[in-house]
Amino acid sequence: MRLTVLGGFLGAGKTTWLRHQLHHGLTEGTLVVVNEAAQVPVDNVLLSRSPHLAVLAGGCACCEGRDAFISLLRDVCDVRVASDDRAERIDRIVLETSGLADPGAIVDAIKSDPVLIHHIVVSEIVVSVDALHGLDQLKREPLGRRQVEIADRLVVTKVDAAEEETLRPLLGTLKALNPGAVISGAAMGSGMSLPDFAHETAVPLPELPGDAAAPIKATSIDIDETIDWAAFSVWLSALLYARGDDIMRVKGVVRTPAGRLLLQSVRHVVQSPEILPDGGEKVDGKDNSIVIIGRGFDPKSLLPSLRYFADRPSCPRPPCR
Amino acid sequence: MCANCGFPAAPGHWTEAGAATAPDRLRARFRRAQVLQAILPGYGLTAHDDGIIPGITVATRTGNHVMVADLTEFWAAAERIGGKVIDPLDPRFACADAGDENGSR
Numbered sequence: 001m002r003l004t005v006l007g008g009f010l011g012a013g014k015t016t017w018l019r020h021q022l023h024h025g026l027t028e029g030t031l032v033v034v035n036e037a038a039q040v041p042v043d044n045v046l047l048s049r050s051p052h053l054a055v056l057a058g059g060c061a062c063c064e065g066r067d068a069f070i071s072l073l074r075d076v077c078d079v080r081v082a083s084d085d086r087a088e089r090i091d092r093i094v095l096e097t098s099g100l101a102d103p104g105a106i107v108d109a110i111k112s113d114p115v116l117i118h119h120i121v122v123s124e125i126v127v128s129v130d131a132l133h134g135l136d137q138l139k140r141e142p143l144g145r146r147q148v149e150i151a152d153r154l155v156v157t158k159v160d161a162a163e164e165e166t167l168r169p170l171l172g173t174l175k176a177l178n179p180g181a182v183i184s185g186a187a188m189g190s191g192m193s194l195p196d197f198a199h200e201t202a203v204p205l206p207e208l209p210g211d212a213a214a215p216i217k218a219t220s221i222d223i224d225e226t227i228d229w230a231a232f233s234v235w236l237s238a239l240l241y242a243r244g245d246d247i248m249r250v251k252g253v254v255r256t257p258a259g260r261l262l263l264q265s266v267r268h269v270v271q272s273p274e275i276l277p278d279g280g281e282k283v284d285g286k287d288n289s290i291v292i293i294g295r296g297f298d299p300k301s302l303l304p305s306l307r308y309f310a311d312r313p314s315c316p317r318p319p320c321r
Numbered sequence: 322m323c324a325n326c327g328f329p330a331a332p333g334h335w336t337e338a339g340a341a342t343a344p345d346r347l348r349a350r351f352r353r354a355q356v357l358q359a360i361l362p363g364y365g366l367t368a369h370d371d372g373i374i375p376g377i378t379v380a381t382r383t384g385n386h387v388m389v390a391d392l393t394e395f396w397a398a399a400e401r402i403g404g405k406v407i408d409p410l411d412p413r414f415a416c417a418d419a420g421d422e423n424g425s426r
Contacts, residue, residue: 233353234353239408241400243408257349258345272335308415309360
């Protein structure tokens with residue numbers, strides 16, 4: 001099953017956006033899981049269009065509600081495995097997180113569960129950002145920043161209510177915080193065009209407690225034929241172990257003897273790579289290339305380091321002592 | 322999963338996804354050990370994979386050793402017994418033509 005995590009700060013328009021997606025055909029074979037930090041859920045009423053809807057109230061899926069969330073997903077896996085009816089089979093889960101959840105922690109919870117790891121692939125992290133209050137939240141809330149930094153796709157909501165002068169600095173800041181994410185606009189869930197923000201500068205954000213000050217950068221690395229999968233995987237696993245707190249995402253397509261692998265990670269956690277058909281999906285229009293998004297390191301040092309790992313074994317080695 | 326030893330607890334580690342056939346898997350394991358053996362001496366560590374028993378062994382020069390299932394566990398074990406995180410962005414790995422890293426610690 002593919003899991004889409006829908007995150008965003010409190011009141012960022014997650015439910016409205018999801019409701020619109022449900023009205024536009026996201027219902028078939030999709031289970032919608034709504035997580036609310038409050039004891040009394042409300043969003044399930046709004047999302048009643050979905051034939052498969054589960055509600056987790058009274059705890060965030062990334063912390064207090066983690067056990068209930070894992071248990072719910074395990075039940076879904078059990079039902080799916082036992083079901084013979086392919087028409088009713090759930091192939092996709094959309095998790096709407098509470099506004100207080102860190103999507104990275106949720107992905108971590110799934111990947112570290114011995115049952116769920118066999119059944120669930122995290123396909124996308126979508127984070128909604130309020131066009132009116134988003135910038136203010138980014139200035140004040142470390143969680144708001146973490147949510148934005150980890151997203152694959154950022155949906156700026158309530159675009160119709162915001163003036164262009166409000167929108168531009170927000171878009172520039174979002175681009176600086178997460179250069180790898182696709183940014184789109186929405187109003188009441190439907191897609192809206194955004195003003196051109198390619199040259200917009202980011203608003204300086206105050207340093208928050210426990211937050212690193214360095215900006216996040218996206219670095220693309222082309223992997224040539226001299227770098228084999230074993231050396232690459234040794235290098236990347238070491239990099240994520242040593243720098244996993246600073247590296248938000250790794251995405252890419254790498255050629256291996258087993259085929260083209262789609263590689264994705266969220267902080268320390270790498271998802272099981274998918275084998276892609278030849279000539280299919282590419283990252284940034286390139287094959288055999290990865291994008292590393294993170295902070296606190298010199299992007300120019302990545303490729304020489306990878307080359308060192310790949311080339312070193314062929315170099316003359318000093319005698320053993 | 323093996324009913325006797327419980328290995329592996331999870332489906333293959335992501336680093337093992339690059340080899341689909343048995344010969345490729347064996348080749349990848351030996352190549353992985355070769356890469357590790359070239360990287361580790363600067364940290365006073367060695368790596369060993371015999372290609373038969375599942376897992377990799379990381380050892381210090383004083384004989385302290387740990388057998389681990391995959392590379393994520395490997396780096397954690399290397400830090401624990403070697404006393405230092407192995408960071409690929411360490412300046413010692415900055416140049417592919419760098420000299421002997423032994424003793425640079």
